[in-house]
Amino acid sequence: LGPSLPAAEARGTVLPPARKGDVWRALVRYRPAAIALIDGVFESEPSVWHHEILDALDAGVRVFGGASMGALRAAELRARGMIGVGRIFEWYRDGRITDDSEVALLHAGAEHGFRPLTVPLVNVRWAAECARRAHVLRPAEGRALVSAAERIFYQERTWPRVLEALAAPARARWERFEVPDLKAEDARETLRAAAQPRSRWPVAPRQPAPSSLVRRARLDSAEIERxxxxxxxxxxxxxxxxxxxxxxxxxxxxxxxxxxxxxxxxxxxxxxxxxxxxxxxxxxxxxxxxxxxxxxxxxxxxxxxxxxxxxxxxxxxxxxxxxxxxxxxxxxxxx
Incomplete structure (x- = not known):
């Protein structure tokens, strides 16, 4: 969990945005019955690997994904047993969105609680849709808002930059609009789903076994060196x-x-x-x-x-x- 939702809103063991190897490490250290994958790194470091999630599923762990990287991985692995939660997952699953940049944003470091500094494209899409439904924006204005957001690099996409696409009357109406945060909504839903008491799934090692490349990546490098x-x-x-x-x-x-x-x-x-x-x-x-x-x-x-x-x-x-x-x-x- 990271920029999608403050850690204070989560219960259980809360870990920072997932990167390659984090799910493997969590399986050994915490022996969880369920994992809620929400935020993850994808550019600064290698992203959480599909094989890690498959290993968790093999081990009988229920893996839920939503809101951000979790939604993307859940859409990719839903046929293998990962459980997707929320609207963003549904958009990926149904092909309405396909690019991982849809959930990308710039955020602060751990010392500042991973506070989001820019707005992800999925949030702009949902806000524009809600604004049209509430008659805050006309259909053409909503489309213009999304188009403007798509043209802005995710590390520079802020609401003030995006709202430059609207004329003054539309911006005035927008100021009275309570802007929804879709990633936060989906993150809460994912956490609620993972917190429901359920029995573990049966342990079933998948066949064929993971490749040598995956098995080597799974090894603890410090222990191997020892x-x-x-x-x-x-x-x-x-x-x-x-x-x-x-x-x-x-x-x-x-x-x-x-x-x-x-x-x-x-x-x-x-x-x-x-x-x-x-x-x-x-x-x-x-x-x-x-x-x-x-x-x-x-x-x-x-x-x-x-x-x-x-x-x-x-x-x-x-x-x-x-x-x-x-x-x-x-x-x-x-x-």
């Missing part, structure tokens, strides 16, 4: 790669672990880390529940491939051959 400094970092990387390659190969061979096998992999993991619950394992590993289930599926696939090694390739190796080969490699062979 791990790289470990003396056994190469060993850890090779073990992880080996598991991922075996699981990927097994999947391409048509193997699919049963729910029972995935559950067994999870229990084994929890036992190894001495954790009693799935929630504790999520916290310890920094994974959402959906990501955890995908990791457990990978563990189960690796076990399936190893258990069926003699049949995975022509003249495949038996378990005793693997035992002997590894013992020799480690200098444990005594004969």
């Amino acid at each position: 791990l790289r400094r470990r003396s056994d970092s190469r060993e850890l990387a090779e073990a992880g790669l080996r598991r991922a390659l075996i699981a990927g190969w097994a999947r391409e061979c048509g193997l699919r672990p049963s729910p029972r096998e995935v559950r067994a992999a999870e229990l084994s993991w929890r036992k190894r880390l001495r954790l009693r619950t799935r929630a504790a394992l999520c916290v310890r590993t920094g994974l959402t529940e959906a990501e955890l289930l995908r990791a457990c599926e990978e563990l189960a696939l690796e076990k399936l491939a190893l258990d069926h090694a003699p049949r995975m390739i022509a003249d495949g190796p038996a378990a005793d051959e693997g035992l002997a080969a590894e013992a020799r490699l480690r200098g444990l062979w005594d004969r």
